[in-house]
Amino acid sequence: MTAPEGILCSKSHEYVLEDGSLYTIGLTDYAVEQLGDIVFVELPEVGATFGKGEVFSTVESVKAASEVYAPIGGTVVEINEKLVEAPETLNNEPYGEGWLIKVESDTASLDSGDLLEYNDYKEELV
Amino acid sequence: MCKQTLLHDKQVELGAKMVPFAGWEMPVSYSNIIEEHHCVRNDVGLFDVSHMGEVFISGKDALAFLQKLVPQSIDKLTPLKAVYCQLTNDNGGIIDDLIIYKLEDNKYFLIVNASRIDEDINWMIRNQIGYDVVIDNQSHNYSLLAVQGPKASALMEKMGVKKDDQPPFFNIKSANINGVDIWLSRTGYTGEDGFEILIPNKYAQNIWDYVIEKGQEFGLKPIGLGARDTLRLEAALHLYGNDLDTTTSPIEAGLAWSVSKNKLEDYNGKDVILSQLANGVSRKLVGFKMLSKIPARHDYEVYYNDEIVGKVTSGVPSPTLGENIGLAYVKTSSNINIGSIIQVMIRNKLYDAKVVARPFVAKKNKV
Numbered sequence: 001m002t003a004p005e006g007i008l009c010s011k012s013h014e015y016v017l018e019d020g021s022l023y024t025i026g027l028t029d030y031a032v033e034q035l036g037d038i039v040f041v042e043l044p045e046v047g048a049t050f051g052k053g054e055v056f057s058t059v060e061s062v063k064a065a066s067e068v069y070a071p072i073g074g075t076v077v078e079i080n081e082k083l084v085e086a087p088e089t090l091n092n093e094p095y096g097e098g099w100l101i102k103v104e105s106d107t108a109s110l111d112s113g114d115l116l117e118y119n120d121y122k123e124e125l126v
Numbered sequence: 127m128c129k130q131t132l133l134h135d136k137q138v139e140l141g142a143k144m145v146p147f148a149g150w151e152m153p154v155s156y157s158n159i160i161e162e163h164h165c166v167r168n169d170v171g172l173f174d175v176s177h178m179g180e181v182f183i184s185g186k187d188a189l190a191f192l193q194k195l196v197p198q199s200i201d202k203l204t205p206l207k208a209v210y211c212q213l214t215n216d217n218g219g220i221i222d223d224l225i226i227y228k229l230e231d232n233k234y235f236l237i238v239n240a241s242r243i244d245e246d247i248n249w250m251i252r253n254q255i256g257y258d259v260v261i262d263n264q265s266h267n268y269s270l271l272a273v274q275g276p277k278a279s280a281l282m283e284k285m286g287v288k289k290d291d292q293p294p295f296f297n298i299k300s301a302n303i304n305g306v307d308i309w310l311s312r313t314g315y316t317g318e319d320g321f322e323i324l325i326p327n328k329y330a331q332n333i334w335d336y337v338i339e340k341g342q343e344f345g346l347k348p349i350g351l352g353a354r355d356t357l358r359l360e361a362a363l364h365l366y367g368n369d370l371d372t373t374t375s376p377i378e379a380g381l382a383w384s385v386s387k388n389k390l391e392d393y394n395g396k397d398v399i400l401s402q403l404a405n406g407v408s409r410k411l412v413g414f415k416m417l418s419k420i421p422a423r424h425d426y427e428v429y430y431n432d433e434i435v436g437k438v439t440s441g442v443p444s445p446t447l448g449e450n451i452g453l454a455y456v457k458t459s460s461n462i463n464i465g466s467i468i469q470v471m472i473r474n475k476l477y478d479a480k481v482v483a484r485p486f487v488a489k490k491n492k493v
Contacts, residue, residue, distance in 0.1 A: 034143075036352065037160045039443045040419050042473070058473060060421050062159040062443055063352050 003029065004095050008115035010071040011124065015095070016112065023072060023108055026099040027059065027090065030125055035061040038090045041083040043101060049075045052111040057100055059090070072111035074103030131176035132269055132330040140348055148241035150177040152351050159352035163445040166316055166357055170275035171349035172337050175315075175322070176330065179243035180268045181236040181250075185259035188232045194253060194393055196226070197376060199386035203228040208296045208313060210384055213238075213246060218375040218398030222246050223366055225313060227298050235298075235309075237270070237322075239366045253394070269330035273337060274320030274357075276490065277344040282310075282321060284340045292321075295493050304336040315354060317361025317489040356442045359451060362413055362484035368424055369411065369439040369453050377402040378455065380411045380484070409436060409455045412462060413484040414470075416450035418477045422470045428454045429469040429476055435460040438470060444486060451486045452479070 007015045013031035017024045032038065040060035050056050050070050057068040079101050082089055090098040105111070116124065128151040138144065142153035153174070155162060165171050183192060192200045196211040203209055205228050213221040222242040227235040238246050243265055250261050273281060282292055285303050287310065293299040298311040309324040325333050338346065355365070364370050364379060376385050377399060385399060416422055422441035427434055441452030452470075456462045464483055469476040 036155060037158055040421065042420070060443075062356060062445070063154065065421070065423055 003118045007095070007118050008071070008112050009118060009121035010069065010115055012069045014069060014071045015118075016071045016108075016115065017095075018108070019102065021104070022077060022102045023074060023105050024099050025056075025071060025101050025103060027068065027094050028121070029094050030122075032091050032094045032098070035059060035063075035066060035091075037062045038087045041087045041090060041100070043079040043083065044076050046076050046079060049073075052107070060087075068100065071115055072103070072105050073107045074105035076101050077104055078102040129177075131174055132327055133174045133176065133334050136331065136334060137174065137348065142348070142350060145351070147351055148177055148239070150240060152177060153348070155350035155352045156348050159350070159356065160445045162347060162349045162353035163356050165345065165347045166275045166318060166349055166353065167446060168276070169345035169347075170273060170277040170281050170320075170341060171347055171353070172334070172341065173272040173274065173349050173354060174269075174334070175272050176269040177240035178270050179236075179238040179240060179246065179263070179265040180270070180324065181238060181243075181246070182233070182262040182264055183236065183250075183259055184233045184262070185257070186232055187257040187259050188234055190391075191254070191257040191259045192226060192234060193389075193391040194257075195250065197385040197389065197393055197396070197399055198226075199389045200226060200228075200234075202386075205230050206293065206298050208298060208311065210296075212370075212376050212381065212384070213249060214376070214393065214395035214399070215249075215372055216394055218377075218395030218402065219372040220366075220370045220374055220376065220379065221249050221372060223364060223370055225311075227311070229298075241367060267327055269325045269327050269333075271323045271325065271330075271333060271337065272314055272316075272320060273323065273341075274314045274316040274318050274349075276319060277346075278318070278320040279493070281337075281341055281344050281346065284343075285336065295491060303333055306332060308333065312493065314491065315363055316357040317363070317485060317487060317491060318357075319491050319493050355440075356445055359440050359442050359453070360444050360446055360485065360487035361489050362453070362486060364453075365440055374455070375399060375402055375407070378407045378409055378411065406458060408458055410458050411439070411453055412456055412481050413486060414452050414454060414468060414479040414481050415447075415486070416452070416470065416477060416479045417467075419450070420472055420477055421450040422452040422454075422472065422477075422479065427471040428456055429471060430456070430460045430462055430466070433460070435462065435468070446487045453484075
């Protein structure tokens with residue numbers, strides 16, 4: 001699994017990737033590996049706003065329901081509808097087709113202060 | 127600090143993800159829970175369940191002592207037969223659920239839940255006064271492997287135990303596998319045909335390796351606790367701590383079938399259990415299927431006609447059915463029956479579920 005250039009990761013295993021004026025948020029490969037088979041993804045509605053650290057999604061694996069925390073604050077402008085029908089996409093391509101939401105954020109640069117670059121994140125896991 | 131079974135290192139080598147369970151570090155899955163689940167339903171899987179407890183009860187009052195402990199008629203057991211039982215308290219609540227095997231006259235063998243070994247032994251000692259019995263907790267000396275699935279019997283034959291020498295369902299036999307004397311029981315926790323192999327600790331790794339080697343041609347995989355949970359729930363087999371505890375009686379738990387209604391001997395909780403059999407219970411266990419794609423989980427609230435009527439005790443996505451299944455205790459007075467549409471509260475929203483007959487997936491273990 002190769003992570004895209006420029007992603008920033010939280011210690012709770014979410015990532016954020018700047019994408020033009022928007023930010024794409026998802027779960028890291030480590031997170032989906034730990035969760036195992038994902039069977040349902042509950043996403044917020046477009047227009048919902050949340051602050052850094054708030055729960056914005058729940059991912060259900062065979063084992064358990066896991067909350068997903070916002071790595072940066074923002075307003076949801078797009079959700080990945082594909083995950084409703086094909087939640088396993090999140091297991092297969094966490095950085096590609098398996099993204100969760102795209103947000104607008106005025107606070108991204110401030111909020112991302114404690115996020116880690118991918119290589120540092122991987123080192124933290126060891 | 128969690129205990130480890132003697133197979134811990136072998137499991138890690140096989141790629142197991144280890145998690146704490148009942149004070150033990152156990153494999154939750156090796157590859158993928160859904161694949162492991164289908165492997166047991168279609169072929170055969172190997173489980174390490176060495177965390178479970180083994181207790182021998184012997185002495186001239188062994189039968190009378192066991193009769194006092196469980197609502198089942200232990201006197202009906204003939205040597206090498208087994209019966210599913212509950213250790214009940216004075217209120218008819220379940221201290222543990224267990225299997226009692228009769229080995230010979232005055233000698234019985236119990237397999238109990240890992241999380242309940244200490245409670246069970248304490249309870250037995252408290253009940254021991256006046257009975258000439260020895261309660262011998264051998265949990266630390268035995269390992270237990272489960273070989274489960276439609277190809278389990280063929281695999282056992284390949285391992286040198288001929289079909290005619292294999293015990294029938296809910297029977298136990300001594301056998302020899304790869305030069306090791308073991309006890310072979312035709313029991314399990316999956317709803318499939320299968321065996322549990324009771325092994326003196328020092329041979330645990332020997333037998334584990336041998337099962338894996340001989341199992342290759344049958345498609346055998348090692349199976350973790352994740353698939354053990356989905357398999358047992360599809361078969362609607364209770365999990366102690368979720369579906370059963372000291373406040374639930376066998377009758378509430380839907381285990382009246384296992385209780386000996388005409389047992390003459392007194393046993394702990396008998397008056398409560400007989401009264402519940404005669405007059406009914408205030409809550410009962412039901413099975414349900416979610417009508418949405420969201421799994422119900424342990425402790426979620428259950429609603430019916432806008433009223434809270436109970437709680438989910440177990441819930442998983444069923445790999446066999448592709449639906450979300452679960453068990454819940456509901457108030458009997460709410461008149462919930464098979465076919466009723468109930469609601470489960472999930473993250474502050476109510477989702478419909480349909481009450482269905484148990485088991486969710488037909489059992490294929492009666493051989």
